[in-house]
Amino acid sequence: MTSREQWSAVDDYLVETAIRPDAASDRTRAATHEAGLPPIEVPAGQGKLMGLIAELSGARSVLEFGTLGGYSTQWFAAAVGPGGTVTTLEYEPRHAEVARANLDAAGLGDRVQIRVGAALDTVQELIDSGAGPFDVVFIDADKANNANYLDAALELSRPGTVIIGDNVVRDGRVLDASGTGADADDVAGIRAYLQRQGDDPRLDGTALQTVSGKGWDGFALAIVREI
Numbered sequence: 443m444t445s446r447e448q449w450s451a452v453d454d455y456l457v458e459t460a461i462r463p464d465a466a467s468d469r470t471r472a473a474t475h476e477a478g479l480p481p482i483e484v485p486a487g488q489g490k491l492m493g494l495i496a497e498l499s500g501a502r503s504v505l506e507f508g509t510l511g512g513y514s515t516q517w518f519a520a521a522v523g524p525g526g527t528v529t530t531l532e533y534e535p536r537h538a539e540v541a542r543a544n545l546d547a548a549g550l551g552d553r554v555q556i557r558v559g560a561a562l563d564t565v566q567e568l569i570d571s572g573a574g575p576f577d578v579v580f581i582d583a584d585k586a587n588n589a590n591y592l593d594a595a596l597e598l599s600r601p602g603t604v605i606i607g608d609n610v611v612r613d614g615r616v617l618d619a620s621g622t623g624a625d626a627d628d629v630a631g632i633r634a635y636l637q638r639q640g641d642d643p644r645l646d647g648t649a650l651q652t653v654s655g656k657g658w659d660g661f662a663l664a665i666v667r668e669i
C-alpha cells in the first residue's frame with residue numbers, strides 16, 4: 443500500500459472505532475459530494491476535534507471563514523448547543539445554498555448565519571457592525587488571504603478566543619518560500635499566517651502536521667492571550 447492508502451485505511455478504522463461521527467454529519471458530507479461540490483471539507487477526525495475544542499472552551503459563538511457544504515459548520519453548530527451561534531462566510535452562492543439545505547436538514551440551521559460574498563468584505567461588515575467577540579474562529583477559505591483573515595479575527599476576538607487555521611502544511615509545500623509553485627499564493631498566505639501567529643504577542647499557539655485520506659497537511663491553533 444502507498445502511504446496515502448494506509449493513511450486512508452487507518453482513518454476509516456479510527457472513524458469506525460473511536461470517532462463515530464453522528465449520522466447527521468455523515469449525511470452532510472455525502473450530500474455535499476452528491477451536490478457536486480469539491481470534496482475538500484475537513485476529515486471527520488478534525489471536524490470532531492474542532493467540535494470538542496469548541497465544547498471544551500465553552501464556546502457559544504463561532505466565526506468560520508469558508509463554509510463549502512457546511513460540514514465543519516455543522517460540527518461547530520452542534521458544539522455551541524441551543525442558543526449558540528455560528529457565523530460562516532462563503533464566497534460561492536451555490537456552496538451557501540447547499541450548506542443551508544444541509545444544516546436545515548440536520549436541525550441546526552437556526553443556529554447558523556451564512557454570509558455570502560468575499561470574506562474580506564463580509565468580515566469587515568461584521569467588524570463595522572460591532573459583532574463579536576467570538577469564542578472560536580476557524581479560518582478555512584482562500585489561503586492567500588489567511589494573514590488578513592487572522593488580522594480580522596483578532597478584531598473580533600477577546601482574551602481566550604481560540605483561532606484555528608487549516609491546511610498549513612499542504613504536502614510539505616509550506617517550506618517553499620520561492621513563490622513559484624502552482625499554489626504559490628496560497629503557500630505565501632499560509633507562511634504569512636504562521637509567521638504572524640508566532641510573532642504577534644497577543645497570540646500563543648501551536649501548529650501540527652496531520653495525515654489522512656486527504657494526504658499530508660496540518661492545522662494551526664492559537665489562543666488569544668490579550669487584546
Ligand SMILES: C[S@@+](CC[C@H](N)C(=O)[O-])C[C@H]1O[C@@H](n2cnc3c(N)ncnc32)[C@H](O)[C@@H]1O
Nearest residue numbers: 483484508510513514532533560561582583584
Ligand atoms: C476548504 S473549503 C471549506 C471547507 C469547510 N470549512 C469544511 O471543512 O467543511 C473553502 C471554501 O472557501 C470558499 N472561499 C474561497 N474563497 C473565498 C473568499 N474569498 N471568501 C469567502 N469564501 C471563500 C470556497 O468557495 C470554499 O467553499
